[in-house]
Amino acid sequence: MRWLRQITALAAAVTLPLAVSPPAEAGRPPAPAAQGRPASVLSPQGVERPVCTDTPLRITFDSPPRLGRTGQLQVHHADGTLVDVVDLADPGTRQRGIGGALTAYGEVHRWFYEPVVIDGNTASVYLHYVLDPGQEYYVTMDEGFFRGKEAIDDHDTWRFRTRQGPPKGTARLTVGGAGGGDVDFCTVQGAVDFVPENNPAPVRIDVAPGSYREIVYVSQTKPHITVSGESAASTVIGYPNNSVLNGDAAMSDVPARQSYCPRRVLPQPDRFNCWRAAFGVDADDFRLENVTVHNTTPDGGSQAEAFRGNGDRIVLDRVRVLSHQDSLRLQGRAFVTGSYIEGDVDFVWGTGGVFVQDSELKSLDIGYISQIRNGEDQPGNVFVRTRLTRADTVPDGSVLLGRIDKRFPASQVVFLDSVMDAHVAPVGWGISDGDCITVDRLRFWEFGSTGPSGDPVDTGGRLACSRQLDADEAEEWRDPAHLLDGWDPRTPTTDGR
Incomplete structure (x- = not known):
C-alpha cells in the first residue's frame, strides 16, 4: 500500500529528537533483571508508585536495540484481560485516534504515528489507548520484538499501577x-x-x-x-x-x-x-x-x-x-x-x-x-x-x-x-x-x-x-x-x- 511505503520512508524523520532532552524518569526504580535475560530497565515498574494513565512504556537496554519485523507487545489488566497490542506485523498498529478527532462527516479520524521509537539505548512504546485510572497492569513482549532480546512472558516482570485521575471538573x-x-x-x-x-x-x-x-x-x-x-x-x-x-x-x-x-x-x-x-x-x-x-x-x-x-x-x-x-x-x-x-x-x-x-x-x-x-x-x-x-x-x-x-x-x-x-x-x-x-x-x-x-x-x-x-x-x-x-x-x- 502506498501509505505504508510513505511512512516507511519517513522512519528516520520520526526518530529525530526534539530540541530538549527527554525528562528523566525521576523516582522510578529499575526492574530487576529476570533470570537468564539481558539486563534492562523497565518503566513504569512496580505498583508502589502509581503512574499517569497516559504513560508511555520504556525499556532501556545495555546497548541500542533494533526493532524486529514481527512480534507483539501486549498490555493486560491484572486479571489477564487484554487492553492493547502493538503488533509489528500489522500495518494497522501504526494508526490511532488522537483527541477524539472527527472528520467533516462526523466519523473518527485515525492518525498515522510511530508506536515504537528508539533513542539511544531506550525504546519508548506509545499505546493506542489511555489506560484506566486506579488499575493494575502487566506487560508481555514476544521474543524478537526487539532483535536478539528475549521474551517477557510472565505476569510479574513488568507490572505497574495507574493512579486515580483528577476529580471531574478540575480547572x-x-x-x-x-x-x-x-x-x-x-x-x-x-x-x-x-x-x-x-x-x-x-x-x-x-x-x-x-x-x-x-x-x-x-x-x-x-x-x-x-x-x-x-x-x-x-x-x-x-x-x-x-x-x-x-x-x-x-x-x-x-x-x-x-x-x-x-x-x-x-x-x-x-x-x-x-x-x-x-x-x-x-x-x-x-x-x-x-x-x-x-x-x-x-x-x-x-x-x-x-x-x-x-x-x-x-x-x-x-x-x-x-x-x-x-x-x-x-x-x-x-x-x-x-x-x-x-x-x-x-x-x-x-x-x-x-x-x-x-x-x-x-x-x-x-x-x-x-x-x-x-x-x-x-x-x-x-x-x-x-x-x-x-x-x-x-x-x-x-x-x-x-x-x-x-x-x-x-x-x-x-x-x-x-x-x-x-x-x-x-x-x-x-x-x-x-x-x-x-x-x-x-x-x-x-x-x-x-x-x-x-x-x-x-x-x-x-x-x-x-x-x-x-x-x-x-x-x-x-x-x-x-x-x-x-x-x-x-x-x-x-x-x-
Missing part, C-alpha cells in the same frame, strides 16, 4: 513527562482529553519543563483551554508530523468520510491538510504560552506545520514555533505576541485576521515569509514591530515578505514598523501564476520599514501593486481591534488570561 491540570510527583498526566494530549466536551469554563494546563514527543490535537468541542509551559526554552512539544505522514499525500487514497477536515475555511484546498501539524487546534478561545512547538520533520520533508490554529480568538504568547515549510498556520481571529517563528517556505500562512506584534520571523533558507489566503473584504495578517532575521547561509535579496496566487486576489499582508535584514528582496512581494492585473484587489502594504541599523529601507523597487501606507493609515492598522473585528486581545478577560 487546573498538570503535565509532567516523567509522570512523577503530583502531576495529573504524562502527556499534553492526556490533559486535553480530560477537558469535558463543550467545555463552558476556562481550564489551564501547566506543562512542566521537558520534551513531549506527541501530536497534540484540540477539537472544536474543547474551547477555553490555556496550555502554559514554564518557558519556551525549557518546555518543548512536538512531533515529526507532515503531509506524507498525515496530510494530502497520506490521505489521498482514504475515503472522504474518514479523511476530510472538519471546520474547513477553504473547502477545496483544506480537504486533508488539518492532520499534518505537530500541534493542531480547532477550538475557540485557546491560548498557548511559554512553550516551544517543534515539528521535527527535516528540511525538504514536505509541508509540516508546527502549530495550526483554526478557531476564533486564539492567542500565542511568548512561544517558539519551529519548522521549515508552513511552520505557523492560523485561520480565524488570532493574536501572536512576544514570539519567535522560523522556517523557509510560507512559514507564516493561513487566512485571517491575524495580528502579530513584537516578534521575530527568522528565514532559514531562500523562500517566502508569508502566504495569506483571505477572501474578499476579509482581514488578513498584520505584522507590527516584527524583526525579520535570517540564518547565516541565507543570501541577500533572496526572501519575499509574502506571495500569493491568483486564486486569492484580495489577500492582505501588512508590515508596520518592522526591522528587515538585507535578505528581504527589493521587490518585497510576489504573485504566482498571475500579475498585478489579475489580483487587482491585493493588499500588500507596508509602513516604516527599517534595516538593522535603523535606516529606512529603500522601497522604490517594491512590487507595483503593493503600497506604502501613510502615517494615518498605519496608525489605524496598529490597533488589533481594527483588524480583529472589535476583539482586542490585549485586554485581559474575566478569567485573568
Whole structure:
C-alpha cells in the first residue's frame, strides 16, 4: 500500500529528537533483571508508585536495540484481560485516534504515528489507548520484538499501577513527562482529553519543563483551554508530523468520510491538510504560552506545520514555533505576541485576521515569509514591530515578505514598523501564476520599514501593486481591534488570561 511505503520512508524523520532532552524518569526504580535475560530497565515498574494513565512504556537496554519485523507487545489488566497490542506485523498498529478527532462527516479520524521509537539505548512504546485510572497492569513482549532480546512472558516482570485521575471538573491540570510527583498526566494530549466536551469554563494546563514527543490535537468541542509551559526554552512539544505522514499525500487514497477536515475555511484546498501539524487546534478561545512547538520533520520533508490554529480568538504568547515549510498556520481571529517563528517556505500562512506584534520571523533558507489566503473584504495578517532575521547561509535579496496566487486576489499582508535584514528582496512581494492585473484587489502594504541599523529601507523597487501606507493609515492598522473585528486581545478577560 502506498501509505505504508510513505511512512516507511519517513522512519528516520520520526526518530529525530526534539530540541530538549527527554525528562528523566525521576523516582522510578529499575526492574530487576529476570533470570537468564539481558539486563534492562523497565518503566513504569512496580505498583508502589502509581503512574499517569497516559504513560508511555520504556525499556532501556545495555546497548541500542533494533526493532524486529514481527512480534507483539501486549498490555493486560491484572486479571489477564487484554487492553492493547502493538503488533509489528500489522500495518494497522501504526494508526490511532488522537483527541477524539472527527472528520467533516462526523466519523473518527485515525492518525498515522510511530508506536515504537528508539533513542539511544531506550525504546519508548506509545499505546493506542489511555489506560484506566486506579488499575493494575502487566506487560508481555514476544521474543524478537526487539532483535536478539528475549521474551517477557510472565505476569510479574513488568507490572505497574495507574493512579486515580483528577476529580471531574478540575480547572487546573498538570503535565509532567516523567509522570512523577503530583502531576495529573504524562502527556499534553492526556490533559486535553480530560477537558469535558463543550467545555463552558476556562481550564489551564501547566506543562512542566521537558520534551513531549506527541501530536497534540484540540477539537472544536474543547474551547477555553490555556496550555502554559514554564518557558519556551525549557518546555518543548512536538512531533515529526507532515503531509506524507498525515496530510494530502497520506490521505489521498482514504475515503472522504474518514479523511476530510472538519471546520474547513477553504473547502477545496483544506480537504486533508488539518492532520499534518505537530500541534493542531480547532477550538475557540485557546491560548498557548511559554512553550516551544517543534515539528521535527527535516528540511525538504514536505509541508509540516508546527502549530495550526483554526478557531476564533486564539492567542500565542511568548512561544517558539519551529519548522521549515508552513511552520505557523492560523485561520480565524488570532493574536501572536512576544514570539519567535522560523522556517523557509510560507512559514507564516493561513487566512485571517491575524495580528502579530513584537516578534521575530527568522528565514532559514531562500523562500517566502508569508502566504495569506483571505477572501474578499476579509482581514488578513498584520505584522507590527516584527524583526525579520535570517540564518547565516541565507543570501541577500533572496526572501519575499509574502506571495500569493491568483486564486486569492484580495489577500492582505501588512508590515508596520518592522526591522528587515538585507535578505528581504527589493521587490518585497510576489504573485504566482498571475500579475498585478489579475489580483487587482491585493493588499500588500507596508509602513516604516527599517534595516538593522535603523535606516529606512529603500522601497522604490517594491512590487507595483503593493503600497506604502501613510502615517494615518498605519496608525489605524496598529490597533488589533481594527483588524480583529472589535476583539482586542490585549485586554485581559474575566478569567485573568
